[in-house]
Amino acid sequence: MTKAFSEAKILNTPLGEIRVEGPVEAANLEKMFLNKKLTSFRPADRQKEALIKISKLPEGMIYAARIGREIIGYLTFHYPSGYSRWSKHPRVLELGGIEVSPDWRKNGIGTTLLRKAFTNPVVEDYIVIAIEFCWHWDLKGSGLGLMAYRRMLVNSFKSVGLENRATDDPDITEDPANVLAVYFGKNVSKDNIMLFESMLFNNRHTVEFR
Numbered sequence: 001m002t003k004a005f006s007e008a009k010i011l012n013t014p015l016g017e018i019r020v021e022g023p024v025e026a027a028n029l030e031k032m033f034l035n036k037k038l039t040s041f042r043p044a045d046r047q048k049e050a051l052i053k054i055s056k057l058p059e060g061m062i063y064a065a066r067i068g069r070e071i072i073g074y075l076t077f078h079y080p081s082g083y084s085r086w087s088k089h090p091r092v093l094e095l096g097g098i099e100v101s102p103d104w105r106k107n108g109i110g111t112t113l114l115r116k117a118f119t120n121p122v123v124e125d126y127i128v129i130a131i132e133f134c135w136h137w138d139l140k141g142s143g144l145g146l147m148a149y150r151r152m153l154v155n156s157f158k159s160v161g162l163e164n165r166a167t168d169d170p171d172i173t174e175d176p177a178n179v180l181a182v183y184f185g186k187n188v189s190k191d192n193i194m195l196f197e198s199m200l201f202n203n204r205h206t207v208e209f210r
């Protein structure tokens with residue numbers, strides 16, 4: 001995969017000027033630190049290591065929102081885990097996580113990270129999936145109920161073309177609030193789109209009626 005780098009987007013927020021950029025290389029991530037409240041997936045120091053690891057993968061990409069050396073938000077892309085049904089598709093790329101520090105939320109940073117990431121032409125070569133597991137959501141901090149939070153995420157993801165799709169993937173059906181959102185890149189072949197569609201429901205033809 002050719003990772004296309006582009007100029008940083010400068011975001012002026014009431015709290016200061018933020019640079020949103022990517023894909024950020026491992027060597028640059030090493031010089032930065034994560035805001036301590038970036039803990040949705042794991043503690044911030046371990047998350048930094050995870051971001052560095054992802055950035056070193058051939059397909060891995062990290063987008064970061066930062067003030068100086070402090071990362072206050074990030075977004076990741078990588079191939080789906082080998083345990084996931086989507087890993088069996090040759091053109092699926094997963095938007096693995098998006099997180100903005102609670103101190104900086106509702107300033108348009110999440111949306112800017114998404115927009116910046118989706119201007120990368122490499123996205124057009126893939127079917128991008130985003131699996132939103134509700135156990136990562138910050139309901140308490142956001143002041144939103146489960147369904148309102150889900151709506152907020154669905155609308156944000158829709159703004160870059162990620163549309164909700166139904167599936168019987170047990171990882172997703174484990175909780176009815178979980179979401180699978182999908183973006184079909186413009187250069188993805190019809191065959192690969194059809195293959196993806198056929199993978200949404202594994203048990204479509206095996207439902208037993210009693």
Ligand SMILES: CC(C)(COP(=O)(O)OP(=O)(O)OC[C@H]1O[C@@H](n2cnc3c(N)ncnc32)[C@H](O)[C@@H]1OP(=O)(O)O)[C@@H](O)C(=O)NCCC(=O)NCCS
Pocket residue numbers: 040097098099100101104105106107108109110111112131132133136137138141142143144152153156
């Ligand atoms: C989801 C998340 C990344 C959004 O980041 P953010 O920087 O606050 O997002 P933005 O400021 O760009 O807001 C995006 C939209 O959601 C709305 N929104 C965000 N937080 C909200 C809140 N607490 N209440 C109401 N609306 C909210 C914004 O108003 C905006 O809507 P608009 O586009 O109509 O103006 C952030 O809340 C987060 O890190 N949450 C914890 C981790 C998580 O849930 N990750 C996603 C799934 S794995």
